[in-house]
Structures are given as structure tokens and as C-alpha cells.
Amino acid sequence: MRIGKQDQAFTAIATSDADSITVRGSDLCDELIGQIGFTDYFWLLVTGERPNEVQRRITDACLVAIAEHGLVPSVQAARMTLAAGPDAWQGAMSAGLLGMGSVVAGSSEVAGRYLFELVEEARQSGEDADAVAKASLEGLKASRSKVPGLGHPQHAAGDPRANVLLEIADRERIVGPYIGMLRTLGEHAPKIIERPLPINVSGAIPALMLDAGWPHQAMKGIPLLARTAGLVAHLFEESQRSIGFIMSNKADQAIAYDGPLSDKARKRA
Numbered sequence: 001m002r003i004g005k006q007d008q009a010f011t012a013i014a015t016s017d018a019d020s021i022t023v024r025g026s027d028l029c030d031e032l033i034g035q036i037g038f039t040d041y042f043w044l045l046v047t048g049e050r051p052n053e054v055q056r057r058i059t060d061a062c063l064v065a066i067a068e069h070g071l072v073p074s075v076q077a078a079r080m081t082l083a084a085g086p087d088a089w090q091g092a093m094s095a096g097l098l099g100m101g102s103v104v105a106g107s108s109e110v111a112g113r114y115l116f117e118l119v120e121e122a123r124q125s126g127e128d129a130d131a132v133a134k135a136s137l138e139g140l141k142a143s144r145s146k147v148p149g150l151g152h153p154q155h156a157a158g159d160p161r162a163n164v165l166l167e168i169a170d171r172e173r174i175v176g177p178y179i180g181m182l183r184t185l186g187e188h189a190p191k192i193i194e195r196p197l198p199i200n201v202s203g204a205i206p207a208l209m210l211d212a213g214w215p216h217q218a219m220k221g222i223p224l225l226a227r228t229a230g231l232v233a234h235l236f237e238e239s240q241r242s243i244g245f246i247m248s249n250k251a252d253q254a255i256a257y258d259g260p261l262s263d264k265a266r267k268r269a
Contacts, residue, residue, distance in 0.1 A: 024045065039051070042225065046215070046218050055214075057172060061168050063225065063229075065164070066108070066226045074095075075234050076247055079092070079238045082235050082239065082242075083243075083244025092238075093228070097224060107148065111202050111205075111207075112206030112209070113216065113219070115149065115178050115207060118185075119177045119181055130184055130188070137192040141193055147185065147189050147193065149202055150185060161204070165205065166199070166208075174211050178206070178207045178210040182203050186198065186203075202223075206222075
């Protein structure tokens with residue numbers, strides 16, 4: 001059964017034969033292994049080009065910023081999965097990555113798309129960033145929607161990770177429309193939305209990466225790759241001293257049942 005287009009049967013990422021493996025035009029064994037850092041390799045794999053020094057430093061900073069943030073839901077899911085199936089790291093890792101949605105950890109993709117759309121709107125309309133940002137914020141307020149890339153329930157006074165990333169962007173002289181738009185949103189949002197909305201790490205990461213030249217369609221790959229490193233750390237610790245069942249028990253104790261009782265349970269109550 002033919003489903004979808006059938007006229008693009010090509011890949012430009014990798015190929016191999018009996019004697020060699022080619023990745024993005026380079027011989028894996030002769031030109032890449034032991035000669036390229038993983039961040040450079042990641043950039044090469046995704047874009048087909050090696051990053052320059054600034055792109056490498058920006059990517060490293062963003063990956064480090066988002067790799068770990070404690071016992072967030074995706075980590076809890078991974079650790080409880082490993083506790084239930086100690087021999088299935090791949091299942092536990094999958095559980096953690098599947099929990100990276102638009103609300104937690106994976107929100108850089110949403111913020112990146114939002115920034116990209118606003119910058120494109122400004123380019124096409126000829127309006128300045130201020131006008132585009134204000135109009136968008138007014139629309140989000142009217143629809144009672146969240147502002148992607150702004151606000152954080154824990155870091156209400158300002159996300160320290162975002163602050164450091166923006167300082168790095170200034171130091172590296174990464175000045176572009178996406179960081180500019182993010183800062184414009186951060187300036188106007190508290191007044192328009194009428195509550196504190198500092199720039200968060202999920203807004204800073206796509207702003208930096210987009211201005212560094214990263215494709216917006218691959219933005220979710222940044223937190224996914226970074227959190228994979230954090231999940232490996234948590235799964236290793238879980239295998240050494242398990243807290244998965246402790247978290248499960250604490251959840252059971254913290255959540256009260258308010259559904260109907262059976263006759264037997266009602267008699268005991």
C-alpha cells in the first residue's frame with residue numbers, strides 16, 4: 001500500500017558500505033571519531049555543517065542550562081518505570097522523554113515557534129518589534145493564553161538560567177531579531193498581562209539558538225538531547241539507590257480518593 005509521497009527516496013545524513021561509514025560527507029572513522037566534539041557532531045548531524053566557535057559555545061550553554069532541574073515529572077516517570085522494570089533502561093528513558101511535552105521541558109519548541117512567527121510577521125509587515133510584540137500580547141491576554149517563553153512558577157522573580165544565557169549572548173555578541181523579540185516581550189508583558197512575567201529558560205534557549213543559526217524546526221531536539229543526559233544520571237542513581245517506589249508511595253498518600261465507595265468500604269469507613 002502506498003501512503004504519502006513516493007518521490008523523495010533520499011537521505012543526506014549517512015550511508016555505509018563494507019569498508020566505510022560516511023556521515024554528512026565525512027568518513028566516520030578517519031575524520032570524526034576522536035576528532036570532533038559531541039556538540040559539533042550534533043550540529044553537523046542536524047544541519048549538515050560544522051558549527052563555528054560561537055555556535056558551539058551557545059549550543060553547549062543551552063544544553064547545560066536545560067539538562068537537569070531536579071525531580072520534574074519526566075524524571076519521576078523515568079525513575080518509577082525503572083523501579084518497576086530494572087532491566088529496561090530503554091523503557092525508563094522512553095518514559096522520561098515522552099513526558100517532555102509543551103508544558104514541561106519541551107516548551108522551548110513552543111517558544112521557538114512563537115518567536116519565529118513574530119519575527120516573520122515583523123519582517124513581512126514592516127512593523128517594528130515593539131508593535132508586533134504588543135499586538136501579540138494583547139491577543140494572548142484577550143484569549144487568556146500563556147505567553148510562550150515568559151513566566152515560571154518557581155522562579156517568579158526571574159529565571160536565573162535565562163539571565164545567564166542572555167548574558168552569554170551579549171558576551172558572544174549574538175545580536176539578532178529573536179533575542180530582540182524575546183527581550184521586547186519581556187519588557188511589555190508585565191504591563192499588558194498585568195503580572196510578573198520574567199523571561200524563562202524555555203524562551204532564552206530558542207532565542208539564542210535561532211540567532212546562532214539553528215533551524216527552528218529542530219528546536220525540540222535541544223531539550224530532548226540535554227534531558228537525555230540528565231535522565232541517564234537519574235537512572236544510574238535509581239539503579240544504585242532506588243526512590244521510585246518511595247515517590248509512588250508518597251503520591252498515593254498525597255492524593256485523596258473522592259469517588260464512590262463500595263458497600264464493603266462504606267461499612268469500614
